[in-house]
Amino acid sequence: xxxxxxxxxxxxxxxxxxxDRWDKHRxxxxxxxxxxxxxxxxxxxxxxxxxxxxAASLAELGYDVTSLCIQDSPRRAHSIAAQGGINAAKxxxxxxxxxxxxxxxxxxxxxxxxxxxNVYRLAQISNNIIDQCAAQGVPFAREYGGxxxxxxxxxxxxxxxxxxxxxxGQQLLLGAYSALMRQVGAGKVKMYPRREMLDLVxxxxxxxxxxxxxxxxxxxxxxxxxxxxLCTGGxxxxxxxxxxxxxxxVTAGWRCTKRGAFFANPCFTQIHxxxxxxxxxxxxxxxxxxxxxxxxxxxxVPRSAGDKRPAIDVPEGERDYYLERRYPSFGNLVPRxxxxxxxKERCDAGFGVGRTGxxxxxDFRDAIARDGEDVIRKKYGNLFQMYEKITxxxxxxxxxxxxxxxxxTMGGVWVDYNLESTVPGxxxxxxANFSDHGANxxxxxxxxxxxxxxxxxxxxxxxxxxxxxxxxxxxxGHPAFGDVExxxxxxxxRLLAVDGRRTAENLHRELGRIMWDYCGMGRNADGLRGxxxxxxALRAEFWENVRIPGxxxxxxxxxxxxxxxADFMEFxxxxxxxxxxREESCGGHFREEHQTEEGEARRNDEEFTHAxxxxxxxxxxxxxxxxEPLDFEHVKLTQRSYK
Numbered sequence: 001x002x003x004x005x006x007x008x009x010x011x012x013x014x015x016x017x018x019x020d021r022w023d024k025h026r027x028x029x030x031x032x033x034x035x036x037x038x039x040x041x042x043x044x045x046x047x048x049x050x051x052x053x054x055a056a057s058l059a060e061l062g063y064d065v066t067s068l069c070i071q072d073s074p075r076r077a078h079s080i081a082a083q084g085g086i087n088a089a090k091x092x093x094x095x096x097x098x099x100x101x102x103x104x105x106x107x108x109x110x111x112x113x114x115x116x117x118n119v120y121r122l123a124q125i126s127n128n129i130i131d132q133c134a135a136q137g138v139p140f141a142r143e144y145g146g147x148x149x150x151x152x153x154x155x156x157x158x159x160x161x162x163x164x165x166x167x168x169g170q171q172l173l174l175g176a177y178s179a180l181m182r183q184v185g186a187g188k189v190k191m192y193p194r195r196e197m198l199d200l201v202x203x204x205x206x207x208x209x210x211x212x213x214x215x216x217x218x219x220x221x222x223x224x225x226x227x228x229x230l231c232t233g234g235x236x237x238x239x240x241x242x243x244x245x246x247x248x249x250v251t252a253g254w255r256c257t258k259r260g261a262f263f264a265n266p267c268f269t270q271i272h273x274x275x276x277x278x279x280x281x282x283x284x285x286x287x288x289x290x291x292x293x294x295x296x297x298x299x300x301v302p303r304s305a306g307d308k309r310p311a312i313d314v315p316e317g318e319r320d321y322y323l324e325r326r327y328p329s330f331g332n333l334v335p336r337x338x339x340x341x342x343x344k345e346r347c348d349a350g351f352g353v354g355r356t357g358x359x360x361x362x363d364f365r366d367a368i369a370r371d372g373e374d375v376i377r378k379k380y381g382n383l384f385q386m387y388e389k390i391t392x393x394x395x396x397x398x399x400x401x402x403x404x405x406x407x408x409t410m411g412g413v414w415v416d417y418n419l420e421s422t423v424p425g426x427x428x429x430x431x432a433n434f435s436d437h438g439a440n441x442x443x444x445x446x447x448x449x450x451x452x453x454x455x456x457x458x459x460x461x462x463x464x465x466x467x468x469x470x471x472x473x474x475x476x477g478h479p480a481f482g483d484v485e486x487x488x489x490x491x492x493x494r495l496l497a498v499d500g501r502r503t504a505e506n507l508h509r510e511l512g513r514i515m516w517d518y519c520g521m522g523r524n525a526d527g528l529r530g531x532x533x534x535x536x537a538l539r540a541e542f543w544e545n546v547r548i549p550g551x552x553x554x555x556x557x558x559x560x561x562x563x564x565x566a567d568f569m570e571f572x573x574x575x576x577x578x579x580x581x582r583e584e585s586c587g588g589h590f591r592e593e594h595q596t597e598e599g600e601a602r603r604n605d606e607e608f609t610h611a612x613x614x615x616x617x618x619x620x621x622x623x624x625x626x627x628e629p630l631d632f633e634h635v636k637l638t639q640r641s642y643k
Contacts, residue, residue, distance in 0.1 A: 006626030009262070009613060012416040013117040018634055019099075022121045025417065026460050030467035037062035040466050043210060043225035045197045045252060047074035049169075049176055049447055050430030051231030053454025056179035058229075059188035061459055066223055067180065068195040068212060070247055075177040078233055078245045079450065082169025083290035083383065084153065085161035086133075086447040088126035093150050097158040099123045106445065107635045109155040109335050110410070110438020111587040111603060113268070113611070116634055117417060118435045122445075125452040130162055132455055136175035139164050151295050151379075153443035155335035155642075161444040166290050166383035172447055176454070195221065196560060197252045198488045200228065200259045200426065201480050207426035208474045211485050215560055218553040220485050222476035227425045227465055229458060230256065231450075234409035234431040236269060238568045238575065239520065240512020242406035243275060243288040249564040250571045253413050253432055261421040262613035262626060264414035264434035266571070267579035270441055270588045271521050272407035273339035276390055276400075277359040284505075286405040287390055289362070290383055291443040294332045296367035296376060297400070299323050299339070301360050305350035311361055311399045322346055330642040337440045337588045337601070338642060340404035344521050345599060347403070354401045363399035404521060408446060410437045410588070411578075414613040414628075418461035419453060422613075425465055429453035434611065439587025492552050495562055500545030504562035507542050511565070511572060514538065519576050524592045528580040532573060536620070539569040574614055574623055581625060584608045596639075605637050 014021040014028075032040065040063050044055040047069040055067040071077060091097040102123040107114060134140060134148065140162050141149040150159040164171040183189040194215040201209040201224075209224040235250035236242040257263045274289045300321045302314050323342060324331045334342075343360050346352065353359050368376055373396055377384070384395045391401070412434040419427045419435070430450040437445065518531035542565070550556040585594040585601035586608070594602045609630050614623040 005629050006613070008422065008615070008626050009414070009628045010416060011115065011628055012418055013115060014417065018116065018120045021117055022124060029460055029464045032463045032467045034062055038064060040064065040227075041066065041225040042227045042229060042462065043223050044068070044229045044231060045210065046077065046231035046233065046432070047071070047177070047180065048077035048079035048231060048233060048430065049173060049450035050432075050454045051077070051229070052173065052176035052180045053451050054229055054231060054429055054458050055189055056176065056183050057455050057459045058462070059183035059186075065183070065189045066192065066225065067189050068192045068197065068223070070194070070196050070215070072193055074180060074191065074193065075173060077173060078248055079173045079447070080170045081243075081245065081288070082172075082447055083166045083288065084292035085151065085163035085168045085444040086129070086172065086451075087153070087160050087442070087444040088130045088162060088448070089123055089160060090127055090130060090148070091160075092147055093159045095158045097160050099127075101158065102126060102160065104635055105156050106436070106442060107438070107632075108640060109442040110440050111601065111640060112438065112605070112609070112632060112635070112637050113265070113586055113630065114436055114438030115417075115630060116632060121457070122436050122449060122452050125456045126448055128456055129448060129451045133172060133175050133451070136178065138171050138175045141165065151292055152333055154291055154294065154330070154333045154339065155442040156333070157330070161292070163292065166292065166380055169447060172451065176451070197232070198255065198563070199484050200256045200423070201484050202259050202423060203474055203478060203480045204472070206424045206469065206471070208478075209476065209481065211481065211488050213560070216555055218551070218556060220488060222481045222485065224474050224476045224478070224481070226471050227427060227462055229462070230413065230426065230428045230432050231430050231454070232432045234412070235571065236406040236409050238512070238572055239406040239515050240509050241278065241283065241286050241516070243272060243286050246285060249567065251564050251567045253428070254567045254571050256413060256421070256423065256426060257616050259423060261423045261426055262414040262615050263411070263574065264611050264613040265411040265439075265578065266575040266614070267519065267582060267589050268410035268434075268439050268587065269406060270336055270408040270410060271340040271404040273336055273343055273404050274362060274402045275405035275407070276387065277354060277356065277403040287386070288405075288407065289387060289400060289402055290380075291336065293362060293380060293383065293400070294339075296379070297332070297362040297364050298366060299332050299343070299360055299362055301346050301351040301353060308353075311353070311363065320351070327642045334642045335440055335442060337590075340521060341590060341599070343402075343404055359401040359403045361399035362402045364395060365399070368396065406516075406520070408441050410434065410439060410441055414611070418464055419457055420461070420465065424469065427458060427462060429458060439589055492559070492563065495546070495559065495566065496548055496552060498543060498546050498548070500547045502541075502545045502547060504546055504548065504558065504565045507538065507546060508565045508568065511535070511538055511568060515572055515575070519579050522590055522592050523579050525580065528576050531576045535569065535573045535576065542566065542569055570619060577623065578612060578614065581612065582608055601640070603639070609637070
């Protein structure tokens with residue numbers, strides 16, 4: 001079967017030589033006269049790397065910008081938690097890297113389920129990002145001679161990852177935050193922290209603003225603009241336990257989906273292989289250990305099943321360095337999806353370590369013997385310290401215990417090459433969109449995409465919307481804002497009226513278990529069909545039995561959390577339906593019916609070389625699927641191999 005394009009999807013991907021497409025496209029975009037930019041108002045939701053860089057860049061150009069974030073400060077966005085680094089094709093180590101190789105590795109790493117044009121643009125822009133951030137004063141690690149240092153990450157055989165110890169996200173966000181606050185100080189950005197977007201306002205078919213809730217006072221607030229830029233991150237907290245901050249949610253993207261924005265590839269979620277294992281039934285979240293640790297740490301389990309000896313008592317000859325054994329070309333630096341499945345397979349077979357048996361070792365013994373403890377401390381010291389604080393184990397003296405956990409989400413709101421959704425005027429950046437990573441994201445590419453979208457893509461592409469459409473003046477007094485606010489209030493009142501006996505957290509935990517068991521690292525048709533019924537039953541239970549103390553016109557974190565859980569209850573069903581419809585294994589989407597004899601993912605390129613964009617049709621109604629065929633002109637479709 002050949003994938004048929006949906007008439008509702010127009011990717012606007014440029015044609016011609018791939019290295020020239022972005023330059024050609026930028027030239028063909030309509031421009032807004034510098035004197036006219038101040039007449040346009042843009043609402044930017046989110047202040048992570050994508051949101052902060054977008055708001056700062058648009059304001060620098062002269063646009064009137066309103067920026068909102070859910071945190072108490074823009075610099076508390078979840079981008080701050082990224083640890084290991086940011087990719088770029090500078091080729092400073094002179095080890096064979098290039099823009100084309102970064103493009104190739106990213107397409108292959110995503111298991112051939114991303115648009116070539118988007119990925120090549122990302123690789124091109126990567127070098128500009130490093131220059132921009134270095135100029136801002138981001139303290140990247142440096143070699144002895146002063147050149148910026150690089151290290152390796154999974155899925156690549158070159159060193160292209162720039163880093164600031166184990167806190168790269170924090171340092172990059174401080175750079176973007178500084179740029180944003182400069183514009184706030186100049187009066188070009190109006191900043192509103194502690195606001196949560198609860199709905200999108202669409203007027204005459206165009207996104208013209210949002211309705212948000214003030215999380216301190218409980219007041220509902222309206223924000224009008226000529227465009228809305230959504231930079232609200234991913235949805236891994238649908239699993240309840242994830243590496244995401246507890247405030248990360250799907251609400252903004254899901255509410256936009258209910259207003260007409262298609263949601264693409266929701267089943268493409270990433271399970272990160274190096275996380276601190278679950279320690280107890282009542283744990284609220286998980287902690288990531290950076291993938292950069294796999295540069296020097298060796299992953300292993302005992303050769304004998306059920307061996308519970310301390311690691312120090314297991315002799316070298318009785319250790320199975322299974323990634324090095326299975327994938328000799330890449331070893332411990334295979335992509336995340338490959339490393340995660342391999343760890344799960346070893347633990348399921350009885351070789352897991354620790355009290356629960358749901359862990360493998362990440363061992364730095366050899367690296368410390370080779371380079372010395374001081375060198376390892378300089379590279380990863382804050383990560384080792386964090387691990388010791390959480391586990392009370394010293395990773396300089398004994399191996400870390402790690403296990404896969406939900407982390408990044410490749411699915412998101414569908415966008416075209418301009419980062420515009422199917423709702424005109426609604427642009428979606430960073431992890432909130434689906435565009436660049438396919439079925440699996442390579443490490444150190446999230447920060448790259450967020451900053452590429454914010455600093456270097458949206459400043460060009462938003463002009464095509466603002467100059468290319470006739471936009472009538474709109475303010476928050478428009479009846480559409482009143483209608484949307486009324487719907488938001490009614491939804492909140494309905495939540496408060498339930499007055500049941502179960503907490504939102506308790507119900508969320510149950511949803512997370514369903515998603516992890518049936519739509520997590522391994523999926524099959526029977527399990528997914530059963531999950532749909534379980535989710536619907538739990539959603540009904542939520543609306544019959546959730547208990548939310550307090551009221552709406554006040555500081556009420558239980559209420560705001562319950563609203564997010566309600567959206568997860570709806571979104572989870574779409575995620576499972578997408579996994580059920582995709583009859584193949586690719587990247588992080590592993591359908592157990594579709595695997596090779598060696599247990600690797602088996603794609604079905606004949607039927608599923610496409611992005612699946614879902615159109616909401618109402619609760620308990622099956623969403624309509626729209627297909628965007630993916631053409632591979634420059635990277636040949638092959639079975640991925642890291643052996």
